[in-house]
Amino acid sequence: MITPRSNSRAASGPRSQKARIAAVLAGAVAALALTGCAGWEYRENICGGGEYPVLAVGSTGSACVSDEEEPSAGYVRYPEGKVPREVGDKWDVYWETHTLDENGKTVDVP
Known part of the structure; x- marks a missing residue:
């Protein structure tokens, strides 16, 4: 027999997880904007491999x-x-x- 879950677990369900992921992504975007993408500088080699x-x-x-x-x-x-x-x-x-x-x-x- 399948027993229904209680409502107390609903807060940690898919919607809550999506909200956390969205918050993390928003924080990452804000951090990149504030640092000007520091540390992501492209450097071109003088010569190729070999x-x-x-x-x-x-x-x-x-x-x-x-x-x-x-x-x-x-x-x-x-x-x-x-x-x-x-x-x-x-x-x-x-x-x-x-x-x-x-x-x-x-x-x-x-």
């Missing part, structure tokens, strides 16, 4: 080379520890105003 960045000698030009190849004539690897990894990172910005001369010395862009 590649590394190289610098054009005497200018701020750059390119990406396969991990299995050496740089073409006129390009060199960035100095160790000064390799840009993401667009706008510390070294990407640095190499906008600096380059390497034909002797491998770091110089200001002429």
Whole structure:
């Protein structure tokens, strides 16, 4: 025989659960709006997977080379520890105003 449930459980039924989910979602939306989506910043890699960045000698030009190849004539690897990894990172910005001369010395862009 099936016994009817008491009304005291009705408050924790589907409507109440939907109300809680709606409240949680509203809170999440409010938190995102107040923080400006902090921490959700998109960062673009300088090169794709299987590649590394190289610098054009005497200018701020750059390119990406396969991990299995050496740089073409006129390009060199960035100095160790000064390799840009993401667009706008510390070294990407640095190499906008600096380059390497034909002797491998770091110089200001002429």
